[in-house]
Each structure stands twice: as structure tokens, then as C-alpha cells.
Amino acid sequence: MDLELYRTFLAIADSGGFTSAAEIVGRTQSAVSQQVKRLEDAFGQPLVDRTATPVSLTEYGKSLLRPAREIVDMHDEAMAMFRRTTFEGVVVVGVADAYVNRILKDVLTEFRSLLPQGTISIVIDGSLDLSRRIANGSVDLAFVTEGNCPTRGPVAFTDRLVVVGPSAINLSKVDPLPVAVWDERNQDELPLVAALEAMGRHYRPVCMCRSVHAQHQAVTANLCVAVLVEGSMVEGERAYLEEDGFPVMKHLNIRLERSYAKRSPVIDRLGKHYLDFFARQSADAAGK
Template sequence: MAALIDIDLLRTFLAIAGTGSFTRAAEEVHKTQSAVSMQVKKLEDQVGRPLFDRGARQVRLTPDGLRLLDYAQRIVRLSEEAAAVFTEPALQGTVTLGVPDDYADRLLPRVLSAFARSHPHVELVVHCDQSSGLYRSIEKGELDLAIVTNCADLRSEVIRREALNFVGSQEHATHLADPLPLAVGPRTCAWRGIAQAALDSIGRRYRIAYTSPAAAALSSAVLAGLAVSILPESAIRPDMRILTERDGFPALPPCDIGFVRARQARSPIHDALAEHIVTRIGNLPSKLPDAAE
């Protein structure tokens, strides 16, 4: 009979697969890099196949690693759900969470997936809006918790700071256009004002080509080569290019990510999610693995 695979080895395997790096995986599972390497060797010995291609620029899964990935995700998820049922039966209910649209598809899954697995009886209701709108909803008691950005004028706890960048398409030279076409949020968007002030400071001509409150729409305009936009590091998508001073673009101030909590959100379920969000966002790598270099 084949030996059973240790779940701890599978957790490390998933961390490497998710981050694309032994170093970042070690931070995520709270182990040294050498301990992570030893665990991978032990896992590869158990399955009798190489699981990672270490010769690539980024650590990638081999075909056998891809085969194991689905099993590992299901095994770890079921283990965490089973543990949660017996160790934290009181954590059940509904929490409303607000998050800016810019982070909904890139940051949110990485932050909330582990919480959802370990607290299967908690229903998360997520609302997307601009940070100012989310903050007003918190004050009105319409949301329990919210993640906000550019929070200097909002009473929030800063939990992460990221570089803010001008971004263009890897496949197009839109950044050379004169005037420069910009894809930005509405007039109330802080990043729009920051970008315009920065371009004005160097005398760069620009025009507002696309305006939308939806980050996906702005990103689509960038990837299609129709405009340049402004994004923090964790929201940069594959095939986007960071535009720096070498490309003729001024440096931008950093972007703060903050966390706010409604007065009524004081139950154990709110405590658990709040602690999870603050810890996970604060410990994310500076650039998510599939962001463009």
C-alpha cells in the first residue's frame, strides 16, 4: 500500500504553486526556505515524480505537479473544513465586506480563500465600490468591514503600502502617444487626480480617453492598447507594462491600503475576519506572481 501524503507537505506544495517562488512560499507557511525545499524533496520522493521545474525563470509546475494540484487543493480544503467544524462551531453567520473594484478580482481571492475554507459556515457578502463610498457605507452601518485605498483622508488603519504606477500594454506603444490617452476613474477617484497632477508637473500633454468606475473596463482599455492607466502593484495584470521615469513618466506617491470596521461589527465572527484580512494583506508579496515584470 502506498504511503499516505502528509497534509503539511501539500500545504507547502500549494504555497509554492500559488506564489511561484520557494522564498515567498516559505514566508506564507512560516518556514525557512531550506525547510520548504526539504518538504518538496520528501513529497517528490513519495509520489516518485518531479513536481516543479526549477530551471524556469519562475518556479513552475511540471505536468505531474499539475496533476497533483487539484488533489492537493481538495485534500487541504476538506481538512480545514473538517477542523473548523469541530474547533470553531460558533463561527457562523453573515458578514458584509466592502472592497474597491480595483482589488476585487486580484487581491480578494488570495485574501479570502483560506478564510472561506476554514470557516465554511460563514457567509461573506461582498460589495464593490470606490473607497469613499465604502467608507460612507461603514458609517451608515450598511457594511461590517471594508478595505479602502488612498486612505489619508479616511479614518482607517493602514495595513499595507504599495507602489502606484502608470501602466500600459506590453504589446502596444500607447505610452508614446501625444497627447497621452488616459483610462481613469470618475472625477472623485483619488488616483485620477494623482495621475493628472503628476503629468502636469512635467508638462506632459494628455487627454481623458476612457472614464469608468469599473477597474476591469479600464484594464481592458490598457491591454487593448487604447490608453495608459494608473494601478497599484497588486492590481497589475499579466501583459501590462509598468511605465517608469525611463519611459518619460513621473514617479507617483505610494498607495496606502486601509481597513475600516463598523461600530456594530464587534462579534467573534467579525473579529476573526478582521484579523485574517489584516494579517493576509500585510503579508502578501509586493508583487503578485502573475503580474508583469
């Protein structure tokens, strides 16, 4: 059986349509339709319900989903054993600035473990700008926040947006609350404003900046609190939670987006490698 038939079938199952699947596998919609027909002829059963919107799998298609994925994964894993030391090109990986403290070291380390002869180019930016770079192909893979930009990639890990303050002193009872802010365009600060209004509290901007790193510096300097990602906290910070009178601001899904501007088995393997790594990391954390 042609392995590409399975890849196309999985692309349809994951994306829910022939058009989006064609973009994923780098073929025309007509070619994708012909590949599915070949697969259906080989099994002698209809695999895709073309009348549904979005396109859905028949019961036969659903039963093929797991073995098809295993076949493709086993093939990719076998090929990776022979290719991992030979790739010498450049892969561009984007990391939303909010997660640099949490994942950048792992992103670099895991790249080297899979592609020791390759070069990784790191782009640090906001989720929205990274999604634009993904769309135009200037970034190959990117870790971005669901809801802050268009996303369709799988969830790599989860986190929480919380009020973060210095650990050396407790600023939670100070009124007005000293806060590090970006500007009126930062939607992440709106939940804090709503929470403070509900508590009958006021806040005072004491530091204005357009850098997550600068916000961390302001917090660890004992100047203020900031709305930051819990998993990216640094030494000298702690989360201000219920015991301090603050709720969790937001639960976050961080998705791994992949550019389909060009096809590359190397980028596919690296993306899967990252997803597997963070899945194991989450499982280890849950088991503690």
C-alpha cells in the same frame, strides 16, 4: 483577571481616548473608566495618564501593553479552535474596486479557511462609499485606501498608484498621451496631469468610464494608459515607470476598517486573520 479589562485597556491604547474606546468595546464611557480603575487597582499602579490629550499610557501602562495583547490574542486563538467550524452566519466584507484584482481571491479563500461553515457577502465599491457603509454597519470589514476616506483601522498592505499601459505596445512616447479617465471628480488622475505638465506633454482622453475593470480592459486593448494600482495589474499590462519617463503617482496604504455598529468576536477574529495573512504575504515578498 477579567479578560474584558484587558480588551478595554487595549482599546484605549489603540484609539487614544475613553470615548473612542467605549465605542470599540460597546460600553459606556463611565463603564470603560471603571474597568481601567479595576485594572489599575489589581496591579497597584496607574496605567493611563488621564491628563494628556489624547490620553496616553504611563510607563506602567506601556509595560503592560505587550503582555495584555498576548493574553487577549492567545484567548481568541484558543476560542477560535473550537468555534471556527460552528459559525454559520453571514459576514459582509467590502473591497475597494481598485484592489479587486489583487486581493479578492485571497479574501474569499482566507474566509473559507477560518469560517468554512459561514457565508461571506462581498461588496465592491469605492473607498468613500465603503467607509459610509462601515459607519452605518451595513459592512462588517472593508479594505479601503487611506486618504480617500476617513480611516482609523490598521494598515493591511501597501501598494503604489502608477501609470499602467499595455505590454504589447509602448504608448509612453505618444503625444498627446492617450488616457482612460473617469471624470473631473477622480483625484487619482491629478498627479498624472501634473507630471505631464511638468514634462511639457499633453494628454487626450480616449475612454471615459466609471469602472476600474473597464479601465483595465481599455489598457489591455492597447487603446491607452490609465492611472491604476500596480498590484492589481492584469495580463497584458505593465507599469510605465522611470525608464518610460513617468514617476510613481502615489504610495498607498490600504487599511482594514471594522464596523463597531455591533460587537462580534467572529468579525474580530476574521479581521485579525486577514491582517496576519497580508503581513505574511508582505514578508514573503520582501524576502524574495
